[in-house]
Amino acid sequence: MEFKLLSETEWAYPDTPLTTETPEISLEAAAGGHTGFQILAKACAGSVSILWDDKPLSADIFSLLPVVVDENTAPGLMTTTDYESCKGYVTKKAPFEVYDALMPYDKMKTGSSRAFYIRISVSEGAEPSVCTGRLVYKTGREECTIRISCRVHPVKIPSLFEASLGMLNFFDYDNLFLQHNVPRGSESYWSLFRQYVRMQLSLRCTHILLPPGSPLYHDGQLEGFDFSDAETAGRIALEEGAPFLCGGHIAHWNEWTENEYYPIWDADTGVTTLNGYFQLKKYFTGWADVIRRNNWSNQMCQSLADEPQIHNAGTYRILAAVFRKFLPGIPIIEAVETADLGGGVDIWVPKQDTYEKNREVYDLLKKNGEELWFYTCAFPAGPTMNRSMDLPLTVTRAVLWLGAAYRLTGFLHWGFNFYIGEDIFRKSCCPHKGKLLPAGDAHIVYPGDGFVLPSIRLEAQRAGAEDYELLWQLIKKDPQKADKIIASVCTSFTSYTRDAGVLLKARRSLFQALCSDRETDF
Missing domain, CATH: 2.60.40 (Immunoglobulin-like)
Incomplete structure (x- = not known):
């Protein structure tokens, strides 16, 4: 045969x-x-x-x-x-x-x-x-x-609770009912969500993203927020063994070059206005009550507004200050496009090329005790490490090797299950703002009939996360040897091996280096 x-x-x-x-x-x-x-x-x-x-x-x-x-x-x-x-x-x-x-x-x-x-x-x-x-x-x-x-x-x-690598993959709650045809908030909806949480944990995600609160209006006036979906999602995630939860984004910019942020429920009211502050106060007060009621304070972090950059860095700091007033002690984690956010971010997550272009300043942040992760997305495209289906599969795995080389302690990706389009099995390049995202950039799992399907890219990314844990053990033992092994696989986000055999040979060297002083006669 x-x-x-x-x-x-x-x-x-x-x-x-x-x-x-x-x-x-x-x-x-x-x-x-x-x-x-x-x-x-x-x-x-x-x-x-x-x-x-x-x-x-x-x-x-x-x-x-x-x-x-x-x-x-x-x-x-x-x-x-x-x-x-x-x-x-x-x-x-x-x-x-x-x-x-x-x-x-x-x-x-x-x-x-x-x-x-x-x-x-x-x-x-x-x-x-x-x-x-x-x-x-x-x-x-x-x-x-x-x-x-x-x-x-x-x-x-190590287990997720002992992991050296943090990981967060953004989750699309709408796709639970859009792709699986189940009523939102139903028993079948939350049963599917539980499956998705298990899949995220199998990927070695340490943080599970929760949905933001939904605004409640009376006679056109904002009265408060409904956090019941976030509360249910958080409880399920912790029941399944998630180490941490992450609050969903609550603000966004209308134009990339604008300096203002707007609440996601009100695109006309800036967060720096008095009305914007009152709306944020209602939101954060209600969210703080949920966190206290569920005893989540030690397991919670928060994303406020995705990708703050040079045009809105000052506004982002104001938004962060309002958050800290009502939820002191909850770390802020954010995908960032600038280093000009001191005091506004606790876990910095620059994009892979943003980090390399500004490595000196980000490493200075790290040297001064700031926590640095990194993330990948559709930009930059080309040969830059991502988990696109037309790049070598080694890239999906090796990107976390480079995270270890740069001593970055976490990884974020926006696209866990953002199924955009009618049939992602036949069209994996999902539409976005009149263009197409690279194949698979929006998702690393697939919707099944009442269940969720993993992918070979998910398996490769988990393998990279496990490799990272072993590399981190060798970094503590012999950093020079660890860096030499990593360099045989990748030296930058655009310079890496396309050959799976080279990566697996390096992994074998990693095992040998870790086991050099241990009994191996078996």
């Missing part, structure tokens, strides 16, 4: 060439971590099963679903149909299909898939060992056995 085995960090396509070589796969993992591989076969499977020998690991089987990349990532912003302008950094000429969405195998019709992803999970208490087993792939007439070997190293991925 013809097969093709691929790592978890390289793209598989419906037209990927197959071979007739005897299939076998060797994997490496840490306790509390994950690893995996992909299988493409000529014939659809009648059944796929995994049999372990004497030291079983947990394995989940997914069918790989093709997704259409309708346009390529443009050199500067959004997408392009000019392949000549982007062929130096994209993987294929759009439009093309790539296996990104992951459907749990037990939800697929038997015999309907020939592409699979195998996720292997290692328990936190796993002892160092080499676990062996076999995957049995059966079609109607043939059977093939794939030998599996997984070396569990004597190192551990």
Whole structure:
């Protein structure tokens, strides 16, 4: 039977060439971590099963679903149909299909898939060992056995409560009812939200974004805010094991170059006006009551207004001061476009190129005790590290290696489930302000029928987060060696390996460096 085995960090396509070589796969993992591989076969499977020998690991089987990349990532912003302008950094000429969405195998019709992803999970208490087993792939007439070997190293991925890397992915609450056709606020709505929270936690998100309060009016006058959705969401997130919650944005600019911010419920009233202050007072007083009533003070942070920049930095500081008056002690976390926000931000999150262009000043903030994360989004596009489906899959993973290299302690992305469009399986470049976002920029999961589907990019990003935790352990032990290993994978947000083999070799060196003074005779 013809097969093709691929790592978890390289793209598989419906037209990927197959071979007739005897299939076998060797994997490496840490306790509390994950690893995996992909299988493409000529014939659809009648059944796929995994049999372990004497030291079983947990394995989940997914069918790989093709997704259409309708346009390529443009050199500067959004997408392009000019392949000549982007062929130096994209993987294929759009439009093309790539296996990104992951459907749990037990939800697929038997015999309907020939592409699979195998996720292997290692328990936190796993002892160092080499676990062996076999995957049995059966079609109607043939059977093939794939030998599996997984070396569990004597190192551990910490729990989210002990993580060195913070992570926040923005969440779109409207898409729970728009894409899943469930009434907002219904039992099925919140049941789906619980699934999405579990998916975020599986990605190693430490912070769960809550929806903002909804304004309440009487005779056209603002009377207060309804925080019931935020309260329900927060309770579910904490029940599922989220370490932290993040309050949703409450203000935005109308024009990028304007110096004023406006409440999201009133685009005509500036936050620096007296009426704006009274509205903010109503909001923050009510929100503070919710936080106190639920004892969330030690688990809460707040985003106020996305991407403050040079034109509105002064207004943002006023907004932050009003917030601190009513919710003292709650940290403010913000994606920022300027460093001129001192006192207004507690967790600075510059975009990847913003950080590199202004590294000296951001590192000065860090040196003086400020906490720095970073984020990626549709701009800048081109070869800049992001999780677009036409960039090498190594990028989705390696971006967190570079976070470790720069000693940044968190990662943010705006697009967890912002499904924009009618069918993101056939058009993954979502429309935005008359243009198209790079493929997958708006989402890293997919809407299923009553459930949520992960993606191979989610698996790669989680792998990068786990790599970050191991790199951070080596940074504490031998920072020079850690930096050397990272440099073999990436040296900037535009300079990185496209070869999954290079990244996995570096990861092997990472394991060796961490285990050099530990028992490894297994």
